[in-house]
Amino acid sequence: MRVLVVGGGGREHALVHAFCASPLATQVFCAPGNAGIEQEADPVAIAADDLAGLLAFARREKIDLTVVGPEAPLVAGIADLFTENGLLVFGPRRAAARLEGSKAFAKEIMDEARVATGRYTRHGDLAGALADLETRESFPLVVKADGLAAGKGVLICQDAGEARAAVRLCLADRAFGEAGGTVLIEEFLSGPEVSLLALCDGTRVVPMAPAQDYKRIFALDLGPNTGGMGSYCPVPGFDAGVAETVADDLFRPVLAALARRGTEYRGVLYGGLIVTEHGVKLLEFNCRFGDPETQAILPRLDSDLLEACLATAHGELDTVDLRWKPEACVSVVVASRGYPASTSKGDVISGLSEAAVLPDVTVYHAATAVHGHDIVTAGGRVLAVSALGTHFAAARERAYGALARISFAGMQSRPDIADRAVRAEAGETSLFPVDWAD
Ligand SMILES: Nc1ncnc2c1ncn2[C@@H]1O[C@H](COP(=O)(O)OP(=O)(O)O)[C@@H](O)[C@H]1O
Ligand SMILES: [Mg+2]
Numbered sequence: 001m002r003v004l005v006v007g008g009g010g011r012e013h014a015l016v017h018a019f020c021a022s023p024l025a026t027q028v029f030c031a032p033g034n035a036g037i038e039q040e041a042d043p044v045a046i047a048a049d050d051l052a053g054l055l056a057f058a059r060r061e062k063i064d065l066t067v068v069g070p071e072a073p074l075v076a077g078i079a080d081l082f083t084e085n086g087l088l089v090f091g092p093r094r095a096a097a098r099l100e101g102s103k104a105f106a107k108e109i110m111d112e113a114r115v116a117t118g119r120y121t122r123h124g125d126l127a128g129a130l131a132d133l134e135t136r137e138s139f140p141l142v143v144k145a146d147g148l149a150a151g152k153g154v155l156i157c158q159d160a161g162e163a164r165a166a167v168r169l170c171l172a173d174r175a176f177g178e179a180g181g182t183v184l185i186e187e188f189l190s191g192p193e194v195s196l197l198a199l200c201d202g203t204r205v206v207p208m209a210p211a212q213d214y215k216r217i218f219a220l221d222l223g224p225n226t227g228g229m230g231s232y233c234p235v236p237g238f239d240a241g242v243a244e245t246v247a248d249d250l251f252r253p254v255l256a257a258l259a260r261r262g263t264e265y266r267g268v269l270y271g272g273l274i275v276t277e278h279g280v281k282l283l284e285f286n287c288r289f290g291d292p293e294t295q296a297i298l299p300r301l302d303s304d305l306l307e308a309c310l311a312t313a314h315g316e317l318d319t320v321d322l323r324w325k326p327e328a329c330v331s332v333v334v335a336s337r338g339y340p341a342s343t344s345k346g347d348v349i350s351g352l353s354e355a356a357v358l359p360d361v362t363v364y365h366a367a368t369a370v371h372g373h374d375i376v377t378a379g380g381r382v383l384a385v386s387a388l389g390t391h392f393a394a395a396r397e398r399a400y401g402a403l404a405r406i407s408f409a410g411m412q413s414r415p416d417i418a419d420r421a422v423r424a425e426a427g428e429t430s431l432f433p434v435d436w437a438d
Helices: 010-020 051-060 071-075 078-084 094-101 103-113 126-134 160-171 240-260 293-300 305-314 352-356 392-403 419-425
Strands: 002-007 027-032 065-068 120-123 141-145 154-157 183-187 193-201 205-207 212-218 222-233 266-276 279-286 328-335 345-348 361-365 368-371 374-378 381-389
Touching (some): 002 010, 002 051, 010 027, 010 305, 010 381, 027 051, 051 078, 065 078, 065 305, 071 078, 071 094, 078 094, 094 103, 103 120, 103 240, 103 279, 120 126, 141 160, 160 183, 193 305, 205 240, 240 279, 293 328, 293 381, 328 419, 352 361, 352 392, 392 419
Parallel strands (some): 002 027, 002 065
Antiparallel strands (some): 120 183, 141 154, 141 183, 193 266, 212 222, 222 328, 328 381, 345 374, 368 374
16 A cells, blocks of 8 residues: 655654554655654655645545544545545545534534533634633633634633633734634543543544643643643553443534534544543544554554555444553653744754664654755654653653763653553542542
8 A cells, every 4th residue: 555644743653653553554654744753754845735746646646545643634625635536534524524623513513412521612803702711700711713723812811800801802902813713612620641542433433542642832831832742651540341332422522423414534533532520521532543642552553564554544434343452651742942932943953863772662753854875854843752661650761861872952741641541550649539430
């Protein structure tokens, strides 16, 4: 099979790495890729949002399967375009990708499917949103921009003043452009979050191993939000049985509700879950593999990812049974100076091969580029260093040991990735509230 991966971040490197290991793959391309991806796959100088360019390439190169990493091309309809042109694609069509592309649409479907999620109201005009806030007595509450806002469109508001400022920011100042033309005012839920990704072929749902990610830039979850500073997989206390229950209670009803509207969801569905005292609820859906969760999930996969993606795209998930290694995986993201406020570029990265030769370590590239004989930084999140270990403590030690071999000017990483998994595994604490699964 000739495979094309669309995207050029750490997630896409993890996908490329898994596809290259498949006996089904004869050639793997990646558009646009990065400096690490091009050591394993053929780079294609086409941007991930250049749908026409990607289509022309896939036709010319007779690509058998295109796997789309990021959400933007999916929401823009890349799966529709490829399917209409007789090309097989892994990823939902535009109508199904709206689960991520519009938080208001996702809430509508969740309500229709009667799945557990926070209560909300939606507003397209400032006066209505402000009038709604006048009636609110309990805080915090959450104001969300409807559309894609690169992880910046969710504002947790501690009081009425903050909430008014948040709806003004979206609806009046258009701080998130058209993405903030509609806002949701949502009930604040509290509890630990879990990312559960599942392969979906329209009717069937095959959950992957659960993961947790770290969004804040600094240790102890301080500082501003980022695209994600690390992740681990699996999640102690959230076993395969719980994942199956979530698939039954939250994912399958949503697929059925979409199907009643004539929309089939095919691809990977990422449920952003929150485990409250009253059980697992949905915070949001994403229509693609998570970044950085994928960099902690895939090293544990003991099945052929390409075969599974192919079966998903063909609507034949009944043939797929995902197997997982017993080891734990910890993935630490390395970011460039100034991230997330700004990003620096062009700093020479050393120690990459010294890190990658360590056993059970994979260094996934994100924003990297080749410059002469060097590999240099090319944006905010530069690398994800993933390591497997028999326990979280061992995986964490390996990941940080590998990271210690890598350096570049201004490099940042969190020192506490997977600490809570290590403590939970040792039985010192539980990640979840008491009795949440009842
Ligand atoms: N209803 C909510 N209650 C508490 N926290 C929330 C709520 N909705 C979102 N959050 C927090 O904000 C983060 C981002 O929200 P999410 O809906 O996942 O949007 P996005 O990932 O598109 O920015 C979540 O991971 C969670 O930490
Ligand atoms: Mg999210």
